Amino acid sequence: MEIFLFSLFNGLLYGMMLFLLASGLTLIFSMMGVLNFAHASFFMLGAYFAYTISTLVGFIPALIVAPILVGVIGALVEKYGLRPVHKFGHVAELLFTFGLAFLIEEVVQLIWGRVAMDYQIPAFLKFTAFSWQGLDYQAYRVFMLLVSVGIFVALYWVLTRTRVGLIIQAALSHSAMTGALGHNVERVFMVTFGFGCALAGVAGVIGGNVLGTEPAMALQLGPIVFVVIVIGGLGSLGGALVASIFIGVLDFMANSYDLSFAPFFSLLGISADMGGTWTDLASLSSANIAPVLPYLLLVLMLIFRPRGLFGTRDV
Amino acid sequence: MMGNAQKVVPWLVLALLLVFLPVWFNSSFALTILSRIGIMIIFAIAYNMLLGQGGMLSFGHAVYFGMSGYFTVHFIGGMQDAATPYFPISLLPILGGLIGLILGILIGYVSTRRAGTTFAMISLGFGEMFTALTLVLVAFFNGEEGIQADRWVGPEPLGITFGPDIQVYYLIAIWTFIAVAAMFILTKTPFGRVSNAVRDNPERAEFVGYNTQRVRWLAFALSSFFAGLAGALYAVNYEHIGFETVSAATSGLVLFMVYIGGVRNFLGPIIGAVLITVLDSVLSDFSEAWFLYLGVIFIITVMFAPEGLAGLIFMHEPIWKAKPALLRALFVPYLMALGATLVACVGLIGLFELFYHVSQDLVVPDEMNLFGIVTDTASVLPWIVYAVIAGVGLFLCREAYPRTKMVWDDVISETRAALVQ
Numbered sequence: 198m199e200i201f202l203f204s205l206f207n208g209l210l211y212g213m214m215l216f217l218l219a220s221g222l223t224l225i226f227s228m229m230g231v232l233n234f235a236h237a238s239f240f241m242l243g244a245y246f247a248y249t250i251s252t253l254v255g256f257i258p259a260l261i262v263a264p265i266l267v268g269v270i271g272a273l274v275e276k277y278g279l280r281p282v283h284k285f286g287h288v289a290e291l292l293f294t295f296g297l298a299f300l301i302e303e304v305v306q307l308i309w310g311r312v313a314m315d316y317q318i319p320a321f322l323k324f325t326a327f328s329w330q331g332l333d334y335q336a337y338r339v340f341m342l343l344v345s346v347g348i349f350v351a352l353y354w355v356l357t358r359t360r361v362g363l364i365i366q367a368a369l370s371h372s373a374m375t376g377a378l379g380h381n382v383e384r385v386f387m388v389t390f391g392f393g394c395a396l397a398g399v400a401g402v403i404g405g406n407v408l409g410t411e412p413a414m415a416l417q418l419g420p421i422v423f424v425v426i427v428i429g430g431l432g433s434l435g436g437a438l439v440a441s442i443f444i445g446v447l448d449f450m451a452n453s454y455d456l457s458f459a460p461f462f463s464l465l466g467i468s469a470d471m472g473g474t475w476t477d478l479a480s481l482s483s484a485n486i487a488p489v490l491p492y493l494l495l496v497l498m499l500i501f502r503p504r505g506l507f508g509t510r511d512v
Numbered sequence: 513m514m515g516n517a518q519k520v521v522p523w524l525v526l527a528l529l530l531v532f533l534p535v536w537f538n539s540s541f542a543l544t545i546l547s548r549i550g551i552m553i554i555f556a557i558a559y560n561m562l563l564g565q566g567g568m569l570s571f572g573h574a575v576y577f578g579m580s581g582y583f584t585v586h587f588i589g590g591m592q593d594a595a596t597p598y599f600p601i602s603l604l605p606i607l608g609g610l611i612g613l614i615l616g617i618l619i620g621y622v623s624t625r626r627a628g629t630t631f632a633m634i635s636l637g638f639g640e641m642f643t644a645l646t647l648v649l650v651a652f653f654n655g656e657e658g659i660q661a662d663r664w665v666g667p668e669p670l671g672i673t674f675g676p677d678i679q680v681y682y683l684i685a686i687w688t689f690i691a692v693a694a695m696f697i698l699t700k701t702p703f704g705r706v707s708n709a710v711r712d713n714p715e716r717a718e719f720v721g722y723n724t725q726r727v728r729w730l731a732f733a734l735s736s737f738f739a740g741l742a743g744a745l746y747a748v749n750y751e752h753i754g755f756e757t758v759s760a761a762t763s764g765l766v767l768f769m770v771y772i773g774g775v776r777n778f779l780g781p782i783i784g785a786v787l788i789t790v791l792d793s794v795l796s797d798f799s800e801a802w803f804l805y806l807g808v809i810f811i812i813t814v815m816f817a818p819e820g821l822a823g824l825i826f827m828h829e830p831i832w833k834a835k836p837a838l839l840r841a842l843f844v845p846y847l848m849a850l851g852a853t854l855v856a857c858v859g860l861i862g863l864f865e866l867f868y869h870v871s872q873d874l875v876v877p878d879e880m881n882l883f884g885i886v887t888d889t890a891s892v893l894p895w896i897v898y899a900v901i902a903g904v905g906l907f908l909c910r911e912a913y914p915r916t917k918m919v920w921d922d923v924i925s926e927t928r929a930a931l932v933q
Contacts, residue, residue: 232629278815285818288569291632292771293814295571299764300807307804307868416760420640423633477649485648492641499634500622 202329204449210338212445213345214408217400218418219425219437220352221393227369227432228389229279231287234294237419238301239394243267243401244410245309248316256319264398271394275387298415306412313411341403348399349438356434365389369432424491428498430508439506444491451487458482523693530685534678545793547681550688551745552789556769556781557695558738563767564775565699566731567711568624569632571763572639573739576615578758579642580608580740582653584747589661601663601674605687605744612740613733620732625725627714639763646755658754661747674748684745691738696778698734707731765792768806772813774820783821800868805861831923835930838923845916852908858883859902866895 222236246263247256274297282293322337356362367375368385376382408414425444429436462479498505533546555577562568584604590596599607623634646653653659663674674680698704706727709717714724747753756762765788773784788806795802817824831838862882869880869889880887887894 232633278811282815285814287629288567289814289818291569291629292767293811295764295767296807296811296814300804300811303801303804303807307801307864307871310871420636423636427633477651481648488644489641489648492637492644495637496622496634496641499630499637500625503626503630 200453204453205446206334206338208446208449209442210342210445211448212442213342213349214400214404215418215422215425215445216438216441217345217348217404218397218422219429219441220349220434221396222422223426223429223432223434223437224369225390225393226426228386229283229290231279231290231294232423233393234291234419235274235297235301236294236394236397237415237422238298239267239271239397240401240404240418241305241410241412241415242270242301243398244316244405244414245305245314245401246398247402247405248309248314248410251316251319256321260399260402263402264395267398267401268391268395272387272391274394275390279390280383280387298419302412302415309412311412313409314405316406316410318406338407341407344399344403348396352396353434421491424495426505427495428505430505433505433507436505436507444494447490448487451483451490454483456483458486526692527689530689534681540677543677543681545790547677547684547749548793549786549789550681550684551742551749552766552769552785553688553782554691554745555739555742555766556773556785557692557778558735558742559766560770560775560781561695561698561707561731561735561738563770564777564780565704565711566627566707566728566735568627568728568732569767570635571632571760571767572635572637572642573735573766574758574760574762575619575639575642576612576736576739577743577746577762577766578753578755579615580611580743581747581753581757582659583611584608584744585659585661585751585753586652588663588665588747588751589659591665592662598667600669601665601748602672602683604748605741608744608747609737609741612743613737615740616733616736617729620729620736624728624732627711627728636760639758639760643755643759646758653755656755658752660752663748663751680749684749687741687745691741692782695738699778703727703730768810772809772820774822774824774826776819777822777826780820780822787821799861799865800872801861801864804864830931831927834927838926838930841919841923842916845912845919849909849912849916852905852912854905856902856905856909859898859900859905862898863895863902866898 218236218240222233225231225233225236243263246266247259250259250262278297279290279293282289318335318337322335322340324336325333327334327339354362356366364375364380365385367378368380368382368389372382375385405414408418421444425440426437428444429438429440458481459479462481467475467479530550534543537543537546559570559573562570562573584607587596587599587604587607588601591598619638623631623638647655663680672679674683706717706722707730709720710722710724710727717727718724743757746757769784769788770781771784772788773782774780791806792802795805799805813820819827828839828842865880865882866887866889880889882894
């Protein structure tokens with residue numbers, strides 16, 4: 198039971214952080230029809246900015262300033278990079294963001310070096326918030342959960358209940374008509390792109406000190422976020438939430454339960470004493486295949502239900 | 513007759529180059545690069561069968577390259593232990609190609625149902641899946657270390673042992689010639705044309721009666737075959753294969769090569785493979801920032817020259833055909849634009865190198881070798897000098913580019929006039 202609760206809590210936490218990334222990515226996708234390959238790179242920038250700012254000033258200023266910086270960079274990238282490429286089609290846009298992801302990783306190494314940064318959890322949140330079923334839950338993790346849930350609620354409220362949200366939704370689905378009604382659609386796109394990047398930046402600030410702040414972090418998380426938005430359904434915020442939590446919990450469950458697949462393989466006539474690759478196969482456990490699981494889900498989803506769980510259109 | 517001769521000449525040139533290059537560049541370092549170039553040319557053209565010919569952007573084509581390499585190394589190792597039947601080393605690329613083909617048929621079946629973003633995502637998914645598997649199935653992949661085997665095995669026909677690198681080079685050269693020729697002929701077949709049609713307008717191709725999914729599947733399988741062939745040559749050449757060969761790094765590198773070289777021309781991937789492999793081998797020793805430059809070159813290509821280097825070269829073809837004398841007018845503007853770019857590059861690269869040097873994690877001496885000059889990074893002077901050079905270069909670029917563009921527009925309108933006459 199402890200294991201179950203522990204992996205549920207941590208999976209939820211990881212999932213909510215994935216959601217911070219996925220929500221921005223899925224918004225940007227429904228807006229421009231292009232998958233932003235560099236989205237996780239903005240997450241990385243958020244973590245690095247937060248590290249530098251928090252060593253200079255403190256964690257709370259970092260939590261505010263770093264996402265704003267990331268958002269501004271994102272908006273500039275949209276205006277001067279992505280928009281000119283738009284006329285060459287979706288493949289060119291995808292390639293642009295791919296190149297950008299590569300470039301951001303190199304620039305991060307140029308500025309901060311290749312080794313991991315010592316980005317610490319803020320001292321004032323380092324105590325045990327509560328204990329339950331014999332396990333301690335750190336205050337910082339509760340704080341992470343609160344921040345990400347808060348952002349989800351705020352985002353949902355803005356998009357569905359405010360005038361700004363209405364204009365964004367209109368620009369997403371009927372951009373020409375919205376433009377004809379006198380709204381500056383290009384600016385809406387730029388701001389939405391920047392805002393999506395800023396959300397990734399927030400995830401970087403609160404997640405960088407838990408997941409580790411290093412140049413490879415974007416490459417590790419980026420593909421997983423793709424998996425999340427495909428499974429949730431491209432453009433669907435609710436779908437992104439469900440899929441994020443699902444992937445997060447799945448990852449922790451697979452790792453902490455460590456189920457063996459030996460019974461399954463013995464059905465196929467493969468046992469651990471056959472040597473070589475057969476032994477590897479027979480001794481596979483769920484912890485082993487945890488890193489493969491999201492991609493397996495992605496491939497299966499794209500084959501059998503390309504619109505995802507809650508999507509309204511195919512990829 | 514004339515037409516035939518024109519068709520034969522490029523192949524003769526390719527064959528002669530493949531034969532005589534190691535005579536001119538005979539150091540062992542140069543030979544390593546030449547072998548690598550041959551392998552990458554095959555891989556790049558195979559990749560372009562997808563991206564350029566078929567309009568499918570893959571982020572995971574290294575899977576077929578790397579997996580074939582793993583199988584090849586296992587096979588050679590098996591021959592050493594007499595666990596697998598003997599098979600001539602020189603024909604192993606066929607076996608590697610078949611591995612690629614089988615994987616391509618299986619994975620292609622599920623991934624080529626649609627082109628565009630869906631295809632790109634599935635390819636990414638499979639790429640990540642295989643990369644993750646290399647760390648799980650240790651007996652087969654041996655994790656981050658990879659596996660190795662000695663290619664010196666079996667009988668030695670004509671004294672060819674594949675011990676010396678030069679023999680391996682010629683093996684690669686022969687296979688490069690065969691593979692390039694085969695892939696070129698493929699572009700001229702009805703299949704190649706239909707593949708282009710499905711790329712440009714799948715709906716119309718479907719209406720004409722072609723099964724677009726079938727066409728993409730076939731293109732994917734054939735491309736995987738040649739990627740596998742290249743992977744087997746890689747394994748024979750290095751006698752070692754590691755997880756990076758199936759990973760996103762290799763997939764990304766081949767994408768960079770093909771796109772920077774140019775996707776719309778058969779020569780594009782060759783240009784890209786040669787250029788990037790040479791730069792990669794030579795520059796990565798001198799510069800830590802090489803990958804940064806590669807990324808910048810790639811983004812500039814995407815933004816300003818989507819047809820790549822080959823596109824830039826071949827946009828002069830109509831002028832050449834209509835009135836070659838017009839090209840003379842472009843000479844001076846090109847020289848000026850090139851000079852300005854060079855100055856700007858020297859300045860910017862200088863600054864980046866200085867920056868990289870001081871931002872290194874290890875403790876390093878202040879002095880560094882920059883463009884052959886011993887430079888003291890602690891003093892302000894080199895920073896100012898390179899900043900000034902960069903500034904001047906960028907200013908010159910701003911002056912030179914619009915002028916070049918004006919001359920180019922004039923030349924193009926004159927070409928049109930010449931064609932009308």
